[in-house]
Amino acid sequence: MADSSEDLKVRRKAAAAESTRWLTGRRPSAADTLRKLADVATDEQRDAYGAGGEVALLEAETAELLGKPAAVFMTTGIAAQQSVLRVFADRAGIQRVAAHGLSHLVTRELNALEEVHNLRIEQFTTDLRQPRPDELAAIPGPLAAVTLELPLRDAGYVLPTWDELVLFAEACAARGVPLHLDGARLWESAPYLGQSVTEIAELATTVYVSFYKGLGGLSGAAIAGPVDVIAEVRRWQRRLGANPSTLFPYAVSAREGLRSVLPLMGDLHDRAVELAVALQATGFRVFPEPPHTNSFRVYAPRPADKMERAAVRRMEATREALTWIWQPADVPGWSWVELVVTPDTLAWPVDEVAKAFGELLED
Incomplete structure (x- = not known):
């Protein structure tokens, strides 16, 4: 029996806590934040x-x-x-x-x-x-x-x-x-x-x-x-x-x-454009195309519940977090998520990101 949406939320939270790589970056702990503030x-x-x-x-x-x-x-x-x-x-x-x-x-x-x-x-x-x-x-x-x-x-x-x-x-x-x-x-x-x-x-x-x-x-x-x-x-x-x-x-x-971070804005936008091209070649759609900023929407040709299950399973297996929760799209059978390119995203090769997203479309 498939997990309920609440079960998936619990699993996602647990998987996120154990993830060691985050495509869009992970918020530092309170202690790390305070130490950084003291340094700068x-x-x-x-x-x-x-x-x-x-x-x-x-x-x-x-x-x-x-x-x-x-x-x-x-x-x-x-x-x-x-x-x-x-x-x-x-x-x-x-x-x-x-x-x-x-x-x-x-x-x-x-x-x-x-x-x-x-x-x-x-x-x-x-x-x-x-x-x-x-x-x-x-x-x-x-x-x-x-x-x-x-x-x-x-x-x-x-x-x-x-x-x-x-x-x-x-x-x-x-x-x-x-x-x-x-x-x-x-x-x-x-x-x-x-x-x-x-x-x-x-x-x-x-x-x-x-x-x-x-x-x-x-x-x-x-x-x-x-x-x-x-x-x-x-x-x-x-x-x-x-x-x-x-x-x-x-x-x-x-x-x-x-x-x-401000000096990196051009690099972040360029990477968003590169990722949009790679994701579309993998079976996704993006909007706007090309992205206008470092953030854009990624649309998948699968329902949100299936994409979310695939995303959580992948997080549990790889300890990698790609996106937040997938949402139903206006088109029946499709779903979408926001992808925000951050300085952490620059450490991920474009082809690696496309491959990781492609795995979410596999049965």
């Missing part, structure tokens, strides 16, 4: 509620990288984006912002903008692509801000082309509405767009970036933009309880990510 921390004094110390250094570095006059470090991206969008709404006296229907703001935050700030989100579209200028034009009435998630994770990490991004930014400027870039993975987007993060950020009034996703930090985010806007964001940071008595562990790990 400077002799700066600890910040006080986000002021001074490593936090100030991180904010200055982030502002310089993004070509903005100022930046503020926040504990979470959710608090960061709530704060900046609230600032734009208060300044304009308008309670409406525009976003993609698959934006993180819409799908993953329990209606925070509506429930906490009484802001209404006007949706461009729910299609698996970036929004277009004509969809912005189709939204009537005044808007406090327009947000653009780069890449759009819930659509498969999709990006616009550089020319499309420029046209969209110009449409926002022509309408007189601030463009805010939801750049949780902005660092990862630069190789595909063919521009520096400074050039990308120049198109927008404000930019949000994350330090724990592609950069591997503990947690945290930043908002960069004009000095006066960032000053008001800091007030909302306090109101939302997003500046505890010290933030230095997060700032230390974020600065280390900027030093050690």
Whole structure:
């Protein structure tokens, strides 16, 4: 009798604990994390509620990288984006912002903008692509801000082309509405767009970036933009309880990510493209094709329960972890999983990864 989904979860957890090789990397233990932080921390004094110390250094570095006059470090991206969008709404006296229907703001935050700030989100579209200028034009009435998630994770990490991004930014400027870039993975987007993060950020009034996703930090985010806007964001940071008595562990790990991982983003994107080609030759499909960032979706011509059983069996036999849990796809009989290429992935030869995935399709 086949294992139930709950049994498979138990087996996967046990196999993961025993795995010695992880395609996308394994989160270090708490003790190892603390030791690394001690090794890379400077002799700066600890910040006080986000002021001074490593936090100030991180904010200055982030502002310089993004070509903005100022930046503020926040504990979470959710608090960061709530704060900046609230600032734009208060300044304009308008309670409406525009976003993609698959934006993180819409799908993953329990209606925070509506429930906490009484802001209404006007949706461009729910299609698996970036929004277009004509969809912005189709939204009537005044808007406090327009947000653009780069890449759009819930659509498969999709990006616009550089020319499309420029046209969209110009449409926002022509309408007189601030463009805010939801750049949780902005660092990862630069190789595909063919521009520096400074050039990308120049198109927008404000930019949000994350330090724990592609950069591997503990947690945290930043908002960069004009000095006066960032000053008001800091007030909302306090109101939302997003500046505890010290933030230095997060700032230390974020600065280390900027030093050690950011320079690898081009290599990670190149490897994602190589893996996509190899996996398609093995019997899988990928989206987008080619990948726009270091992350993409892998589709398998087998149901999710069969793929998951095969994945767990392989983990138990090889002590190698390839992916997270396989999910049912929209097409009956198919399944999908996200594949995120990290610095650890670079240690795996492409043909070895393709062979390992191919084993999941075998009976």
